[in-house]
Every structure is written in C-alpha cells, then in structure tokens.
Amino acid sequence: MSLAELICPAGTPAALRTAVDAGADAVYCGFQDATNARNFPGLNFTPDELQDAVVYAHMRGAKVLLALNTYPPAGRVDLWREAADAGARIGVDAFIVADMGVADYIARTHPQVRLHLSVQAAASSPEAIRYYCDNFGVKRVVLPRILTIAEIRELRKEIPCEIETFIFGNHGLMVEGRCSLTNYLTGQSTNMDGVCSPASDVEYVRGADGSLSSQLAGFTIDRFGADEKAGYPTICKGRYAAPHRPEGYYAFEEPVSLNLSRLLPELIEAGVHAFKIEGRQRSKSYVRNVVAAFRAAVDDIRAGREANIADLVALTEGQKQTQGAFETKKWR
C-alpha cells in the first residue's frame, strides 16, 4: 500500500499553519509573482514568510513544496532562477516545476532538492514522464486529471517515480499548461503570468429582463435567469451557443468541483503516493475542514477501517461535483 500523503494548499502563511495543524503531510505554496500558477492578488508568500512557514511546518513534521510551475517567457528567466535559489536557501522540501529550462537549472544548481513534475507539464504517458525522470531526476509526477484509475494502475508499473493526483477542488477542463484561453480574452497568460480568469476582469451585469451576465473582459461567459445562482466567469465553465445548440450549453464542462473521496480506497490501492487538494485561493476555514476530513479518511483507510466518506462528500455541499475522468472513459 502506498504512503498516501496528503498534499494541501497554502495560499497564505495563515492557511499554511492551518493546513499543517489539520494534518497535512505536506503543503504547497508559491511566491508573490508570476513564478507560480496561482499568481492572484493577496495570495502567496514573501521569502521571509516562506522561511517562517518552513520552520513551522518542519517542527511539526510536515513538508513544504514550492510551486515554480509556470513557463518563463524568454528574457525573464532570471525571476524563476532567483525563486529557485531562494527556495533552496530557505530549505523547501521540493520544487514543483513544469518548464524544462527551469527543471534543468534546478537539477544542475540545487541537486539536493527534490523535483516534482507539475500538472502544468501535462505528462500523461509513461514515455513523457520518463523523459523528465531521466533528464532532470524528477522524483514525483503530478498527473493530469485525465486518466482513469485503471490507466493510473498500469502507468504506475511503467514509471520510476511517485504519483500524485488531485482528489478535491476546482476542476480545470483543459490540459494544464496548454491553455491560453485567459490570455485570448484578457491579455494575461496562465502559462507565463500564472493567471486564470482573473477577478480584476470580472463584471456582473444586470440585463433589462432581470438576467445577470457574468463577464470576463467584456465577454459574456454565462447568463443567468433571475432565479438562477450566478457563477464565476471561468472560461471553460461558461455557456455558449453552437449552430446546432442555439439555446446555449456548457460547451466544455458544467461548473463542477472535483471530488474523488469515494474513489480514495481504489486510488490508494492503485499505488498513488500522494493526494493533492486544490485551493490555494480558498479560506482558512475551508482548508481546515477539507484537510481534517481527508486526514481522517486516509488514516481510516490505511488502518484498514471503513472511512467516513459521507463527510467528504458533504464538503462540496450545495455544489455540483464530479469524479471527472477518473471513474470512466465516458467523461472524455
């Protein structure tokens, strides 16, 4: 059976302490700049804050993983190198990377620090994963959210590194690290700037008929009737019209949240080493509830007890949830 580490989000120092106290085996976080894929206002760490966070986590037996998982545009690579140097100096337990240039730099300059391959690298085959393991010494791959459990089980036999999968939280539809939708509408890039459907470009506009449009950079991503709850305008979760679907439909996916709690025992059995909870942008109380519930469930499963899955299912209370690609190929 795998170790089934719980990898928890930390958007702020307070969220990091909360996650550690609630039982995280590791937390992941980023600096306050484009070097990570959650470069949102008010989030993330200064080097000093990260230093304190690492001390706090290590004293309690938890690891700190630093996300350097965006793609530096040419001419700006130094920002990523400096972030890696700072992380190494501070003593983070691993870097989460996507860009080959960044991976190469860390492998050569800081070989003592573990490298994890970010989901942003979109490595979804044994060959792609082995490319990163062979060339950069990657010790763990965060799998794209597109494989079924049966496929993960097979993959496990063919790669020389650990597997981490997302189990809970926001569920992106596009292959991570290959999506420029936000840049197309807003001019800010997910890959280069760490930005996705940014709040600064969001507007909710009330129509004469009482409907509410949720807009991103002036584009109506969805429109809601007076009796509907308006959602955030994430491009891949909007409603659009096609010639044969003039009424508008969720062309990519409904606004659902990933929740694999029911599949947790199977994922552990399939050999997944670590489970990642999405949500660096979420509140402390959210982090506390989700981490504590998954901690209890993973401990139960590892001790051979029946896990109280109902608590985990209830976490997405009021929200639609999905098991995404993990349960069946029909998702595709």
Add this chain to the structure above:
Amino acid sequence: MTKLTLGPIAYHWSAETRRDFYARIADEAPVDEVYLGEVICSKRAPFHEADLPATIERLERAGKTVIVSSLAEVMLKRERKATADLAAMERPEIEVNNAAGLFERGARPHRIGPFMNAYNEATIRWMAGQGATHVCLPPEMPAEAIAAAAEAAGALGLGVEVQVFGRASLAVSARCYHARSHGRTKDNCQFVCEEDPDGMPLSTRDDTPILRVNGIQTQSESYVDLLPETARLIGDGVTHLRLMPQAADMVAVAAVFRQVLDGALEVAEADARLAALCEGTGLANGFYHGTAGYRRIAMAAPA
C-alpha cells in the same frame, strides 16, 4: 532567407479533401516547407495516414521540404505507438509536439512543435542540447519574448518559427467537445468533427463569436494575422513564418505573404487582400502585442 511554411491541418478534412488540398499546394502555393500528420486526434489518423507517403513524394517533387508532426496529446496505447513510430522515422524530418516524442526520439535530430512550450532561451538551449534543430514558438508569445527566444535559438543554429496566419490553438483537452456538443463521447464520436472544416463556432449568449471547437482542441475565433509584423519578426531573428491551413484559399493566402516577403507588395495593400480572402473572419494580432489575443492592434506609424 525567410521561409514560408504551411502548418499541419488541424481539422478532420476528408482524405479526398486533403489529397486535393496538397496537390494544389504542391503545384501552386509559394511555401517552402509543409508540415503533415495528425496533431489533434489519434482517431482521425487512419482516415488519411495511408496517403502520407504519396503526399510527401508529391510535395517533395514540387521542391517543398516536408516535415511530419506528432500528436499534441499522448495518453492511449494507439497514441503512444503512433508517437514511437513517428520518432523511428529516418526521413522526412519530424516535428515533436509531446514529451513522449522527445523520449522516443532521443538525441536524433528533430524539430520542436508549438505544443512543446518552448517559451524561453533556457528551455530552447536544453532542447538544442538534446537534438532539436528548429523550434516553433507557442502562439501566445509577445514580441519581446519572441525576439529574446529567437536570438538565443539563432546563436545555437536553430531555425525559429512563429505562426503568422490562421486560428491560434488556445487549449487541448482529454475530452472531445465536438462529440460533447452532439451528446456523444470521444469513444462514440462518429467523427462528427468532419462537419466543421474550419472548426465549430461558439458564441456567447449575447451572440458574440468567441471560440472554435476542433475535437479536443479549442481555437481562437479570429485568425492570427502577423502580416504587418513580418518585417519586425524577421529583424528579430525569426527564420520561418507559419501559415495554418484554414477553410480559405490557402494558395492565395500564401501568395500574399510571399509577395510581402519579396517586397513586391505594400503591407497595407497585402493586408487588405488578406482580409478579403478571409471573408467574415476577424484578423487579430493581440498576443504578439502583449494584449488580449482576440484584439487587432494597429501598427504604429514609422517614427
């Protein structure tokens, strides 16, 4: 000398359409290099891969350099096999679009495709050290980054390519959105994507055209048009300009770009002709100018 290239067909055009298309490209299009192969969906490949040797022969006889491009997404057994088979080819040249292809190809020479995320000089240097001879930059890169990447690639002796025409690839997914729009899944898609030779249009609920669906790929509604920017691209060290095949008169599109490269046509006149060739489709250059990709930024008047 700057080369004009024709990228791989992104859509599910029928075998017959493809044969006619490439026959005309071979005979009439003033492009130097042509990329073939299925990049988007492994289910489509059986429809046209049998024609590949004849198409290569036809284009090479017409003096074109031919490169075969690999799949952007590699997950299933058939996709892994297709990638391994391609990587084993001695000739023609290959363009790799997934790290699985890099693994299979090893140090043997290859080109880096636009899906490989070669965003910066450090990555390009790494790739060059592993056998890359040429790199096509991601379509969302702004001018300053293109210039810095091109300088580094040029110093390493690599060709540097930028898409200057056609819909930009904005995303790929494991899910087929063409199938989804018809209430099907990828496994029982019945190849409904064949109905949309220029992608399936999506518009917002207030009727603004916004995106195009091409199977697992999402594309821009507008065509990228960097015709007015070609002089700067070339000045910055870009060696290859890529035209993506659209359901438009691609021979005429290529001719317009060729004339501008040859100095035989003023940019303003050329761009007007290009707009006429693209009929109702908007032209955009926002990514290049570091702003929203859908935008059309007027070139500043010469100082």
